[in-house]
Amino acid sequence: MTEKPTMIEFRDVQKYYGDYHALRGINASIRAGEFFSLLGPSGCGKTTLLRTIAGFEDISSGTVLIDGKDAAQIPANKRPTNMVFQSYAIFPHLTVEENVGFGLRRAALPKDELGRRVGDALAMVGLTGFGKRAAHALSGGQRQRVALARALILKPKVLLLDEPLSALDKKMREQMQMELIKLQRQVGITFVLVTHDQEEALVMSDRIAVMFEGQIAQLDDPETLYRRPKTRQVADFIGTMNFLPAKVLSEVPGGCEVEVAGLGRCQIAADQAPSGRSDQDTTVGFRPETLTILYDGQAATARETPGTVEEVVYYGDMTYYDVKLDGVSSPVRLAMRNVPGRPVLDIGTRARVAWSPDALVLFR
Amino acid sequence: MKSDGVLQRLGRSEAASGLAMISPTAVYAILLLAAPLALIFVYSFLTDGYLEIIRTFTFANYIEAWTNELYRVVMIRSLFVALTVTAVTVLLAFPVAYFVSFHVDPSRKSLWLFLITIPFWTSYLIRVFLWKVILGYNGVVNSGLMGLGIISEPLQWINYNVGAVVVTLAHAYAPFAILPIFVALEKIDRSLLEAGQDLGESRFMTFLRVTLPLAMPGVIASVLIVFIPTIGDFVTPQLVGGPEGRMVANLIQLQYMKLDNYPLGSAIAVSAMLIVTVVSLVFLYLNRRYLRGPGA
Amino acid sequence: MRGGWFKVYALAYLLFLYAPIILLPLFAFNDATVIAFPLSGFSTKWFAALADDPPLHLAVKNSLIIAVTTAILSTALAVFAARASTRYRFPGKAGLMGLIMLPLVLPEIIVAVSLLSVLLMIGVKLSIFTVILGHVLVCTPFCIAILSSAFQSLDRSLEEAAYDLGETSFSTFRLIILPLVMPGIISSLLISFTISLDEFIIAFFLAGTETTLPVYIFSQFRFPKAVPVIMALGTILVCLSIVLLSIAEFFRRRGLARSGAKDTGGFL
Numbered sequence: 001m002t003e004k005p006t007m008i009e010f011r012d013v014q015k016y017y018g019d020y021h022a023l024r025g026i027n028a029s030i031r032a033g034e035f036f037s038l039l040g041p042s043g044c045g046k047t048t049l050l051r052t053i054a055g056f057e058d059i060s061s062g063t064v065l066i067d068g069k070d071a072a073q074i075p076a077n078k079r080p081t082n083m084v085f086q087s088y089a090i091f092p093h094l095t096v097e098e099n100v101g102f103g104l105r106r107a108a109l110p111k112d113e114l115g116r117r118v119g120d121a122l123a124m125v126g127l128t129g130f131g132k133r134a135a136h137a138l139s140g141g142q143r144q145r146v147a148l149a150r151a152l153i154l155k156p157k158v159l160l161l162d163e164p165l166s167a168l169d170k171k172m173r174e175q176m177q178m179e180l181i182k183l184q185r186q187v188g189i190t191f192v193l194v195t196h197d198q199e200e201a202l203v204m205s206d207r208i209a210v211m212f213e214g215q216i217a218q219l220d221d222p223e224t225l226y227r228r229p230k231t232r233q234v235a236d237f238i239g240t241m242n243f244l245p246a247k248v249l250s251e252v253p254g255g256c257e258v259e260v261a262g263l264g265r266c267q268i269a270a271d272q273a274p275s276g277r278s279d280q281d282t283t284v285g286f287r288p289e290t291l292t293i294l295y296d297g298q299a300a301t302a303r304e305t306p307g308t309v310e311e312v313v314y315y316g317d318m319t320y321y322d323v324k325l326d327g328v329s330s331p332v333r334l335a336m337r338n339v340p341g342r343p344v345l346d347i348g349t350r351a352r353v354a355w356s357p358d359a360l361v362l363f364r
Numbered sequence: 365m366k367s368d369g370v371l372q373r374l375g376r377s378e379a380a381s382g383l384a385m386i387s388p389t390a391v392y393a394i395l396l397l398a399a400p401l402a403l404i405f406v407y408s409f410l411t412d413g414y415l416e417i418i419r420t421f422t423f424a425n426y427i428e429a430w431t432n433e434l435y436r437v438v439m440i441r442s443l444f445v446a447l448t449v450t451a452v453t454v455l456l457a458f459p460v461a462y463f464v465s466f467h468v469d470p471s472r473k474s475l476w477l478f479l480i481t482i483p484f485w486t487s488y489l490i491r492v493f494l495w496k497v498i499l500g501y502n503g504v505v506n507s508g509l510m511g512l513g514i515i516s517e518p519l520q521w522i523n524y525n526v527g528a529v530v531v532t533l534a535h536a537y538a539p540f541a542i543l544p545i546f547v548a549l550e551k552i553d554r555s556l557l558e559a560g561q562d563l564g565e566s567r568f569m570t571f572l573r574v575t576l577p578l579a580m581p582g583v584i585a586s587v588l589i590v591f592i593p594t595i596g597d598f599v600t601p602q603l604v605g606g607p608e609g610r611m612v613a614n615l616i617q618l619q620y621m622k623l624d625n626y627p628l629g630s631a632i633a634v635s636a637m638l639i640v641t642v643v644s645l646v647f648l649y650l651n652r653r654y655l656r657g658p659g660a
Numbered sequence: 661m662r663g664g665w666f667k668v669y670a671l672a673y674l675l676f677l678y679a680p681i682i683l684l685p686l687f688a689f690n691d692a693t694v695i696a697f698p699l700s701g702f703s704t705k706w707f708a709a710l711a712d713d714p715p716l717h718l719a720v721k722n723s724l725i726i727a728v729t730t731a732i733l734s735t736a737l738a739v740f741a742a743r744a745s746t747r748y749r750f751p752g753k754a755g756l757m758g759l760i761m762l763p764l765v766l767p768e769i770i771v772a773v774s775l776l777s778v779l780l781m782i783g784v785k786l787s788i789f790t791v792i793l794g795h796v797l798v799c800t801p802f803c804i805a806i807l808s809s810a811f812q813s814l815d816r817s818l819e820e821a822a823y824d825l826g827e828t829s830f831s832t833f834r835l836i837i838l839p840l841v842m843p844g845i846i847s848s849l850l851i852s853f854t855i856s857l858d859e860f861i862i863a864f865f866l867a868g869t870e871t872t873l874p875v876y877i878f879s880q881f882r883f884p885k886a887v888p889v890i891m892a893l894g895t896i897l898v899c900l901s902i903v904l905l906s907i908a909e910f911f912r913r914r915g916l917a918r919s920g921a922k923d924t925g926g927f928l
Contacts, residue, residue: 056820077823089821093839103825105835154825382748386756389741389800393760396797400774407777460673463666476670478909483677485851486901487858489874490894493881494680497695504683507696538677588765596767598861603881613769613861620773620865630777633770640767 006065007032007158007190008053013062015048015214022048023059024214030192032157035184037193037201040211041237046194047162049211053192054083054160067157082151083160086167088143090135096122096146097131103154121153124183141172152187159184161193165200177203198238202226210234226287228271232363235285242332244325246284246362258362260284262325262332263305266357273362283363288335290359293321294352295342301354309349319344323351408630425631435615435632442611443639445526446595449533454586456534457541461582464542465549477546484539489599495532496603499523524606532600537593541586548582549575584651588644595640612636681898688892695887706892716893719876722788723857726872730795730856735848737796738803739841745804746811763798771797772865779866786868794862799852806851810844811837843915850908854901 008030015023023045030036038046051057052064055076064071067080082103091099101118109117122128125145130138138146144164151159164180165173181204184191195201201208202222209219218230229235232243246260255269268284294304310331311322319338322331334353336342345351408425411418429435464476483491498504499522506518522528552575560570598613605611612632619629687695691703710716744750745757763771775794776786784790814837822832860874867875877893880886 054820054824056823076820077826077828081824083821083824085817085821087815087817089815089817091818091821091836102822106826150821150825378748379750382744382750382753385748386741386744386750386753389737389744389760390756392737392796392800393756393762396775396778396793397762397771398759400778401770403777403781404770404774456673459666460670463670467664467666474909474913478905479674480677482902482905483681485854485858485905486681486898487874487877487894489858489860489877490684490890490897491680493877493890493894494683496881497887498680498683500695502694502696504695504697507698511697535677535680538673592765593767596769598769599878613767616769616773620776626777629773633773636767637770 004031004033006030007067008192009063009065010049011063011065013049013052013064014060015045015052015057016060022214023052026062026214026216028209028216028219030158030190031207032190033188034206035181035191035193035204037195037205037208038211039195039198039201039208039237041196043213044211045214046196046211050083050160050162050192050194053079053158054081055079080157081160082154082156082158083162084144084147084151084164086162086164088140088147090138090143090146090150092136094135095131096127096133096135096138099135099146100131100149100153102150117153121149124152124186125149126179140167141176144168144176148183152183156189158190158192159187161191163194163196165195166197173200180204202238210237212237228361229285232283232285235361235363240288240333241285242288243283243285243363244328244332246282248280248282248362256362258282258284260360262307262328263355264303266303266360268357268360268362272358272360285361285363286332286355286359288320288333290355291332291334292354293323293334293336293345294354300352303355303357305353305355307351307353309345309347309351312344312347314338314344321345321351323353325353404626404630405634407627408634410627412625412627425627426635428628429631429635438610438615439612439636439639441526441609442595442636443643445529445533445611446591447643448530449537449594450587450591452530452534453537453541453590454545454583457538457586458545458583461542461545461549465546477543480542481539488536491536492532492600492603495528495535496523499528499531499604523604524609526605526609528604528606529601529609529611532604533594533597536600537590540589544585544589545579545582548579548585552578580651584648587647592640592644596636684891684895684898687888688895690888693885693888695891706888707896709889710892710896713889715871716876719871719873722867722870723873726788726791726795726863727853727856729792730799731849731853733792733796734799734803734852735807735845737800738807738848739845741800741804742807742811746808746814747816761801761804764801768798768859768861772862775862776865786866786870788867788870788872790866790868791863791870791872794866795856795859798859798862799855802855803848803852806848807841807844810841814840843911846911846915847908850904854904858897858901 006029010026010028013023013026014021026049038049040046048057052059053066053071055071055074058072066074071079091102094102097115097118100121101114104114104117118131119128122130125148127142127145127149130142130146135143135146147164161180165176168176177200180191180193193201193204202225205222207219207221208225210217210225212233218225218234220228225234225238229238229241232241235241244261244263246258249257249259249265251257252267255267255272257265257267259265294300305325307323307325309321310324313320313322317338319336321334321336323334324331338344409421409423411420411422411424460480464473464480468476496503500506501518501520501523503523505522506515509515510518556574556578557570560574561567565573595611596613597611598617601609601611601614605614616629616633616636619625619632623629683695686699688706689702689704690699691705692700741757741760745753772794775790775797779786779790818836818840819832822836827835858874860878863872863875864878871879877890880890
């Protein structure tokens with residue numbers, strides 16, 4: 001499969017606000033037509049980076065290329081990008097159709113052509129018939145759709161979204177996530193989304209750049225990020241990760257042999273150590289759903305370790321157990337799906353925990 | 365290493381854009397306010413000649429302004445009037461501001477404020493003149509009281525003295541005093557007050573310990589907004605002050621327009637401003653101590 | 661009754677505020693030359709006298725010229741200053757803004773006297789023009805206060821959105837910023853017009869041989885015969901102020917409705 005062409009490229013992008021080093025050498029490429037997310041906690045620089053694409057922030061050094069051209073030569077109002085702002089920035093004194101058609105003003109289209117394109121844009125976001133509404137009389141979700149229509153009507157090469165869902169309530173947010181995915185597939189252009197919500201990024205993106213303190217910690221597709229996080233920080237930020245102390249005993253062809261506290265000895269393949277070789281005393285991580293509690297009568301498997309249930313949290317479709325493995329001081333969290341035949345365990349139950357080496361990630 | 369793109373240049377010039385944008389107004393203020401103020405400050409150190417001002421440096425004007433019995437009396441009187449008017453206006457204004465902020469439906473607040481501020485926007489000259497008419501010998505108060513049979517002779521003491529000045533000024537500056545207090549009261553988070561009561565305090569104690577301290581910035585603004593223009597008021601003492609009600613502004617006007625003694629007039633003006641600044645700073649200082657006290 | 665004693669107090673306060681002003685129409689239509697009770701009959705002769713008073717008409721004309729010019733100039737200067745102070749950071753901002761807003765806390769006589777000194781020193785003849793100079797100085801801070809709050813409430817991302825959609829600085833100002841601050845501009849014009857029309861002391865010092873309306877009124881005070889005519893004039897002026905202010909308030913509220921912002925109750 002041929003790789004898609006690059007739409008946006010960052011080459012050693014640095015940005016200073018006075019003495020504050022906001023972007024510390026960003027190197028990345030965003031492919032044409034992909035749904036790309038910048039994910040990280042507040043203050044990590046993700047919004048700053050997005051705004052450098054839009055042209056609202058300039059960079060101190062390095063290069064930003066948009067569709068092959070150096071962005072520094074192009075002012076914000078002439079770039080082939082359009083932005084959906086966090087506050088939506090809907091012009092309050094204009095109607096919905098005046099807002100949506102605003103960017104086409106300079107194109108001086110004949111009236112019926114303009115009307116047709118505005119109508120199409122509104123239909124694309126599901127707001128047909130809202131044209132004459134006053135902008136300030138819209139709900140949050142409606143404003144967001146107007147902002148989308150307004151940006152997409154100009155057929156930009158890249159759509160930039162700055163935390164577009166953070167102002168919506170949970171139900172609305174989930175609905176809009178699906179709609180944005182569908183919209184992106186329908187329109188086919190590059191979407192770059194900024195968010196601090198890792199679930200959102202996992203759901204919507206083709207690839208995610210996880211950022212901390214002005215740097216990209218890891219850039220991968222959601223599954224790789226989830227299963228093979230490169231650092232503890234990334235692992236902790238995305239989903240929940242359990243950590244256990246471990247010791248590297250020796251190197252073997254294709255990987256190494258480790259001893260993990262509470263679990264035992266096993267071999268770890270090279271691809272399970274995404275951050276490269278590690279030192280003797282190190283950490284191993286695993287996701288809650290990769291280990292299982294065996295029920296009475298379930299066959300004993302090769303890798304099994306005893307533990308005690310310390311805490312039970314019932315979620316309806318899942319139950320989370322905090323299990324204290326023998327020999328380890330802090331409990332680990334396991335996630336079990338609630339299916340018929342599996343009762344919820346009590347606190348204090350002695351449990352048999354089944355595990356497998358390929359669930360483990362070795363950290364530096 | 366800085367990239368020298370168009371955007372970089374734009375970003376660096378925020379300061380330049382800002383200065384450029386404010387320049388018309390700033391230049392206007394510098395030429396027509398800062399420079400003239402500096403000039404009268406300089407004048408206060410010069411001597412008055414027959415037809416012109418002699419450029420010899422001297423403190424004589426200030427000595428005259430501060431030692432002359434008449435000028436001292438007028439200055440102290442101005443201070444007294446201004447302080448009294450300020451105290452009266454602010455104290456009377458506070459309950460009104462409190463009422464509109466806490467006891468009026470939000471939809472009607474604008475209406476109340478509008479009604480309160482209308483008198484402020486009508487002609488000040490006319491309002492002072494009305495008081496002259498009201499308090500006059502044949503005026504409204506006298507003819508009214510006489511007509512009702514309460515007095516048989518017109519009251520002389522209600523006009524052309526300090527009292528008349530105080531009453532007139534208090535009336536004129538009343539709306540001035542309400543607005544800053546109102547703004548400060550509006551900013552108070554109502555849930556703070558509810559929290560106070562939830563913790564067992566009476567409404568009055570909540571007022572003393574929560575509302576009042578939080579409203580202080582508004583009260584301070586109100587005090588300064590009334591005090592400073594009042595002390596320099598010209599029209600009211602001129603119309604209703606009589607010979608014993610003259611204030612600093614009348615003195616200054618006299619020197620400038622009648623006696624053509626700019627240096628002395630300037631010295632009096634600068635001295636007056638100095639006193640105003642000192643009083644204001646003292647007031648601000650005392651308040652800072654109050655605000656940092658226990659229970660604030 | 662909501663508010664209890666507070667409301668009684670507030671109403672009494674309002675009464676006290678308006679009491680002298682109520683006298684104006686009362687005695688303007690009163691058929692007597694002395695302002696005293698009891699009232700004589702109804703008469704409009706004092707208003708008629710206003711129509712027959714050339715010096716008054718000249719003073720009114722001068723005042724209108726000054727007020728309109730002042731309103732336009734102050735508002736223009738205020739737009740620059742308010743935009744600069746709400747949107748940009750630059751060195752010396754606090755100092756410059758402090759200087760520009762200084763007339764708010766300076767007694768007007770100080771402004772009048774210092775301006776007089778400078779003008780005489782330079783040799784500029786006192787006239788309507790010099791009065792305008794002084795009035796713009798004292799009106800601009802008020803206009804800045806009004807316009808600052810209008811510019812403040814502008815979401816910065818509205819400007820960025822306009823750029824993003826292809827507009828230039830100038831067209832953004834014209835299409836987005838100006839319409840949204842227009843209510844503030846109108847308020848600013850009306851308020852500075854009102855202040856200038858009524859301003860006495862600066863006009864007194866700087867008008868030279870020309871008159872303005874307040875200066876003319878002041879000069880009439882020493883004539884007892886002129887008193888009822890002044891009452892008539894005062895009635896008209898007060899009505900005019902109320903009309904102007906109602907218009908300003910109407911536009912303020914309409915501006916809020918258009919942009920969907922909250923009503924904080926009042927101009928400043």
